[in-house]
Amino acid sequence: MQVHERLKRILKELEDINKDLKSKAIENAIESLKIALHGEKVGSEGFEHSYIRRKLMETFGGNVYVESGGTRISKLGFRPDLVIIREGEVIIAEIETDARRALKKMDVVAKKLEIAKRYPVFANRKLRVIFALSKEDERAKSKAKELGFELFVLEGEELVKVI
Numbered sequence: 501m502q503v504h505e506r507l508k509r510i511l512k513e514l515e516d517i518n519k520d521l522k523s524k525a526i527e528n529a530i531e532s533l534k535i536a537l538h539g540e541k542v543g544s545e546g547f548e549h550s551y552i553r554r555k556l557m558e559t560f561g562g563n564v565y566v567e568s569g570g571t572r573i574s575k576l577g578f579r580p581d582l583v584i585i586r587e588g589e590v591i592i593a594e595i596e597t598d599a600r601r602a603l604k605k606m607d608v609v610a611k612k613l614e615i616a617k618r619y620p621v622f623a624n625r626k627l628r629v630i631f632a633l634s635k636e637d638e639r640a641k642s643k644a645k646e647l648g649f650e651l652f653v654l655e656g657e658e659l660v661k662v663i
Contacts, residue, residue, distance in 0.1 A: 504537065504656050504657050505656065507533060507536060507537055508537065510533065511530065511533045511534065511537065514526055514529055514530050514533065515530060518530065534547040535547070537551075538550065538551035539551055539554065546597060548597050548634045548654065549581075549595050549597055549634075551654070552595045552632045552634065552652075552654055552659065553581060553582060553593075553595055555632075555654075555658070555659045556582055556584075556593050556595070556630070556632060556652075556659065557582065557584070559659060560584045560586065560591055560593075561584075561586065562584045562585055562586035562587075562591075563584070563585045563586075564582060564583075564584050565582070565583040565584075565585070572619065572621075573592070573616060573619065573621075576612045576615055576616055577608070577612055578605070578608050578609060578612055580592045580593060580594055580609075581593055581594055581595045582595075583621075585621065585625075588624075588625055588626055589625050589626040589627070589628055590621060590622055590625045590626070590627050590628070591628045591629075591630055592609070592616075592627070592628070592629045592630070593629075593630045593631075593632065594606075594609065594629075594630070594631050594632070595631075595632045595633075596631065596632070596633055596634075597633070597634040599633060599635075599637035599639065599640050602631055602633055602637070602640045603639060603640060603643055605631075606631065606640070606643050606644065606647055606649060609629060609649075610647045610649075613627070613629070628650060629647075629648075629649045629650065630649065630650045630651075630652060631644055631649055631650070631651050631652070632651075632652040632653070632654070632659060633651070633652070633653050633654070634653075634654050635653060635654070636653045636662060641662055641663060644662075644663050645663050649663070650663055651663040
């Protein structure tokens with residue numbers, strides 16, 4: 501964990517320096533450090549987003565549908581980052597690196613859940629909604645608790661359940 505924290509401090513320092521210098525070499529170093537910290541990114545997602553998604557898949561296992569392609573949930577008006585189907589449950593997972601976006605997304609998901617429960621994928625299965633954030637936020641914590649969602653936060657290299 502000490503190495504991870506050192507790398508994060510170095511990354512922040514390089515990002516601060518690069519705000520003034522705008523150096524391609526420093527941008528490359530920043531990109532390399534992000535890969536060292538979080539692994540390769542997937543598509544247009546950020547490094548932390550991809551890392552958190554990978555951690556959720558490791559944690560929950562089961563059949564995983566990235567961005568709900570195989571479940572047709574996206575027809576509801578939101579597209580979950582992950583839909584994980586395990587024995588008697590379906591987990592809708594949303595990953596956010598910005599707490600404000602997480603709050604908005606929580607409202608959207610909450611409004612669409614009753615309709616979602618009619619989909620065949622949910623038949624005879626318990627539904628869990630998980631939000632995973634890159635850092636803890638009291639407003640998101642309060643909102644998740646209010647809506648009955650689970651909340652995970654990235655601490656160092658691990659996802660920790662907050663609610």
